[in-house]
Amino acid sequence: MTETDTETETDAERVAVPVPTADAAAAERDRVVARVREHAGRLARELARLQGGDYGRRTFRVEGGEWTLKYEAGDLDFLRFEGRAGLDVYVVSTKTDPEIPDLAAAMDHYEAFVAAFADYVDSLGGVLDGVPETVPDVASTGDVAAERDRLVSRMREAADRMAAELHRVEPTEYGTFAATVEGTRWELKREADRASYVRAGGEGGVYLVSQYAPPSPGDVRTYAPGFRGFVEAFNAEVDELGDALDGVEL
Structure with a gap:
């Protein structure tokens, strides 16, 4: 066996090494994003009911940063987390999927976001108490x-x-x-x-x-x-x- 044959076999052996696949990690990322999209979509519809109109957004501050929820036509457009350590990730977006480490870091604060949303809704309770139910007569033109x-x-x-x-x-x-x-x-x-x-x-x-x-x-x-x-x-x-x-x- 010549030296050239040995080198050729070595190259072939390198080619035969299995290529690592990202399928499992990507699939898990997609499952997490899908769950958040469904859940945050419900939050978006509730926010649209509260704020009125088909388009809007609101930012919720939590201990680790800020979550921004944006809706269009009453449906979720994006959910973004900006962490205090410089993290900036669109957990849900119509344009791109999040990086897996960034998604994991953001999800550590998702429960706090949902709690902040609930606090916002609760803060509106009773705001309309005492508002007069009658209005003056309308003058005729x-x-x-x-x-x-x-x-x-x-x-x-x-x-x-x-x-x-x-x-x-x-x-x-x-x-x-x-x-x-x-x-x-x-x-x-x-x-x-x-x-x-x-x-x-x-x-x-x-x-x-x-x-x-x-x-x-x-x-x-x-x-x-x-x-x-x-x-x-x-x-x-x-x-x-x-x-x-x-x-x-x-």
């Missing part, structure tokens, strides 16, 4: 809305008449009339002989007359007095049109 609607209706009637007069002298499908009254720009837009809107305040202003929602009572209070000046400006414009034809003979 009926009178205010009716007065707003009455004023807006009068403005719409005037705006429609203005639109009809504009359509008579300029019989196009669409048109506008604008004027500035005491520093506020007013604009009427029409479709044929009907008003589409009356807006005060220029672009981004308030629609006093609209095809959609009515203005607020506060906006009516602010701008309705200026609508009279807008109509007067329109009347002046019509008078000027009449003056333009004076003296014209055929």
Whole structure:
């Protein structure tokens, strides 16, 4: 047997040595994580009920560090332990599994976490004691809305008449009339002989007359007095049109 043959056999023997497997340790890790996921998931659902909403988190301090439980759509998103010795591990996560030594270290404090959670729930007991069960009567906005609607209706009637007069002298499908009254720009837009809107305040202003929602009572209070000046400006414009034809003979 040559020296080369001896070296070859030695290499073959090395290759034949069994490779250690992590299956058992990984399986035990997965079993622990699964148990925690199921248990902490129940805690997450209870926390979501207490805090309200579908998304939230809360941190619980224990002697060895802090546990943070986060939920989304009422289900557990992650459970994280940050130990005082620098340990930082996501015991349950949607992204990665924890290192086995880190998981073991965190689980030494899991019972304390559950106790802290129970203390938090207990601390809320009786918080609502003495809260009045009756509430004041709700005031009606009926009178205010009716007065707003009455004023807006009068403005719409005037705006429609203005639109009809504009359509008579300029019989196009669409048109506008604008004027500035005491520093506020007013604009009427029409479709044929009907008003589409009356807006005060220029672009981004308030629609006093609209095809959609009515203005607020506060906006009516602010701008309705200026609508009279807008109509007067329109009347002046019509008078000027009449003056333009004076003296014209055929």
